[in-house]
Amino acid sequence: MTRDEAWNALALHPDPTLEELFAADPDRVDKLSTRLELRGGEAPLGIRFDWSKTHLTDTLLSEFEALAEACDFAGMRAKMFTGEVVNPTEGRAAEHTALRGVGKESSVEEAAALLERMKLMVEAIHGGVFGEVKHLIHVGIGGSALGPALAVDALTRDGAEVDVHVVSNIDGVALEAAFKACDPATTMLAVASKTFTTIETMTNATSALKWLADNGVDDPTGRVIALTAAPEKAVEWGVDETRILPFAESVGGRYSLWSSIGFPIAVALGYADFQAMLDGAAKVDEHFRDTDGRANLPLRAAFADLFYSRLEGAQTRAVFAYDERLRLLPDYLQQLEMESNGKSVNVDGLPTGPTAPITWGGVGTDAQHAVFQLLHQGTHLVPIDFIASIEPGDMLDAAHHHILLMNCFAQGAALMSGKHSDDPHRNYPGNRPSATILCDDIDAMTFGALIAFHEHRTFASGVMLGINPFDQFGVELGKEIAKKIEKGGERFDASTEALLKAAGVG
Numbered sequence: 001m002t003r004d005e006a007w008n009a010l011a012l013h014p015d016p017t018l019e020e021l022f023a024a025d026p027d028r029v030d031k032l033s034t035r036l037e038l039r040g041g042e043a044p045l046g047i048r049f050d051w052s053k054t055h056l057t058d059t060l061l062s063e064f065e066a067l068a069e070a071c072d073f074a075g076m077r078a079k080m081f082t083g084e085v086v087n088p089t090e091g092r093a094a095e096h097t098a099l100r101g102v103g104k105e106s107s108v109e110e111a112a113a114l115l116e117r118m119k120l121m122v123e124a125i126h127g128g129v130f131g132e133v134k135h136l137i138h139v140g141i142g143g144s145a146l147g148p149a150l151a152v153d154a155l156t157r158d159g160a161e162v163d164v165h166v167v168s169n170i171d172g173v174a175l176e177a178a179f180k181a182c183d184p185a186t187t188m189l190a191v192a193s194k195t196f197t198t199i200e201t202m203t204n205a206t207s208a209l210k211w212l213a214d215n216g217v218d219d220p221t222g223r224v225i226a227l228t229a230a231p232e233k234a235v236e237w238g239v240d241e242t243r244i245l246p247f248a249e250s251v252g253g254r255y256s257l258w259s260s261i262g263f264p265i266a267v268a269l270g271y272a273d274f275q276a277m278l279d280g281a282a283k284v285d286e287h288f289r290d291t292d293g294r295a296n297l298p299l300r301a302a303f304a305d306l307f308y309s310r311l312e313g314a315q316t317r318a319v320f321a322y323d324e325r326l327r328l329l330p331d332y333l334q335q336l337e338m339e340s341n342g343k344s345v346n347v348d349g350l351p352t353g354p355t356a357p358i359t360w361g362g363v364g365t366d367a368q369h370a371v372f373q374l375l376h377q378g379t380h381l382v383p384i385d386f387i388a389s390i391e392p393g394d395m396l397d398a399a400h401h402h403i404l405l406m407n408c409f410a411q412g413a414a415l416m417s418g419k420h421s422d423d424p425h426r427n428y429p430g431n432r433p434s435a436t437i438l439c440d441d442i443d444a445m446t447f448g449a450l451i452a453f454h455e456h457r458t459f460a461s462g463v464m465l466g467i468n469p470f471d472q473f474g475v476e477l478g479k480e481i482a483k484k485i486e487k488g489g490e491r492f493d494a495s496t497e498a499l500l501k502a503a504g505v506g
């Protein structure tokens with residue numbers, strides 16, 4: 001079967017409602033809810049992935065399995081895990097899993113050696129080699145910031161070894177806020193950039209160095225740790241080789257929190273927790289690599305994602321973490337999913353149908369009081385992921401967490417079942433899909449597993465869409481034009497010219 005034939009078969013699907021699907025199959029929950037065990041023994045840890053409130057059926061799952069086969073999903077997956085080129089437009093492998101110990105042997109060894117170097121640096125900082133270090137300002141943007149910001153925010157609620165501030169925006173307001181919160185005498189600076197050329201990061205790094213110098217720090221560059229796949233550029237910029245933590249070119253920016261880009265995570269949590277994060281991700285890697293068909297959780301999630309975006313016309317998908325610790329998750333997933341799969345041509349450069357939906361979301365229960373009206377009664381189809389933890393993240397009265405979880409489950413039930421009223425204003429149509437990811441806890445291991453699940457889900461979608469999920473040429477044109485404006489001497493469209501004139505820039 002060809003890819004097109006597989007898609008054509010899928011297009012003919014019937015449209016039963018979610019309630020009808022539950023009524024027709026008493027085993028539906030068992031078939032579509034799977035617990036992934038991250039750790040056994042006396043303190044078991046796992047995540048339950050419940051896709052039963054989506055419209056996936058046995059037939060659809062079989063047809064999606066046929067699509068995956070037609071797209072040589074297993075072959076592409078094997079290529080990724082064996083370090084072959086899976087990013088043909090840039091001629092690169094995608095070896096983020098090697099950092100978790102899963103991949104081509106030589107890449108795993110190289111990754112382990114680089115992480116060992118990072119571990120020694122983290123231990124040196126904690127051990128006082130750089131004097132007293134209370135703060136770390138981490139400058140980076142996109143994949144060099146979103147993962148560290150999310151992980152530090154999620155996992156340091158009970159305190160951190162070092163107070164970390166992730167600064168990404170070129171808007172100086174962001175860096176000034178970090179300055180206000182840090183004491184220059186006890187602050188180190190991490191400059192995170194795969195290419196070590198990104199204008200926002202290099203400008204922020206220069207300003208942070210100046211701030212250290214202006215505030216009496218003798219050797220500001222001696223306080224810099226460079227996190228990069230271009231160590232020669234960091235040397236050129238003035239960082240001593242001993243303070244450069246490299247990572248492999250085959251690790252993509254949005255897949256890089258496992259590499260030295262995750263340095264601030266290890267500095268904040270301690271290396272043992274960083275390792276637990278890698279171990280959690282490795283569990284998902286092994287599951288994804290070794291499991292076939294619908295039992296493969298990231299693949300199953302991708303089936304549902306494609307069902308809604310390609311066959312049902314959903315233009316967005318929403319993620320609501322019913323957990324304050326994961327409040328930055330939608331930002332992270334936006335880059336992962338939209339930068340990876342927001343394409344309009346396939347690997348051969350030919351136009352393709354709808355690709356990645358727009359990823360958006362928020363935190364529960366806040367979002368219930370802001371955007372859920374549209375989800376319950378609006379005209380858009382929005383498949384939703386709910387993410388929650390059985391263990392609370394707080395020490396307050398158990399009522400807090402109880403109410404949080406009850407609300408999370410209530411939303412999924414309400415969206416699915418709806419409620420009929422003869423008053424159209426009070427009618428809830430229901431039949432609105434959601435998936436629920438229920439974690440035992442949000443600790444470093446679970447966090448790593450959650451992120452790896454989303455990485456593989458994104459990759460699986462990309463493969464079945466026939467696109468390259470590992471390049472991002474769409475971000476380049478705006479950068480080029482900004483450079484031309486800065487250089488001057490070029491004319492742009494009338495609107496842009498008028499804006500430049502009004503703002504007095506360019």
Ligand code: F6P
Pocket residue numbers: 141142143144192193194195196197198201253254339472475
């Ligand atoms: O502009 C997009 C992008 O290239 C992302 O893919 C990347 O994560 C980000 O910029 C930062 O790039 P770098 O790590 O090279 O500074």
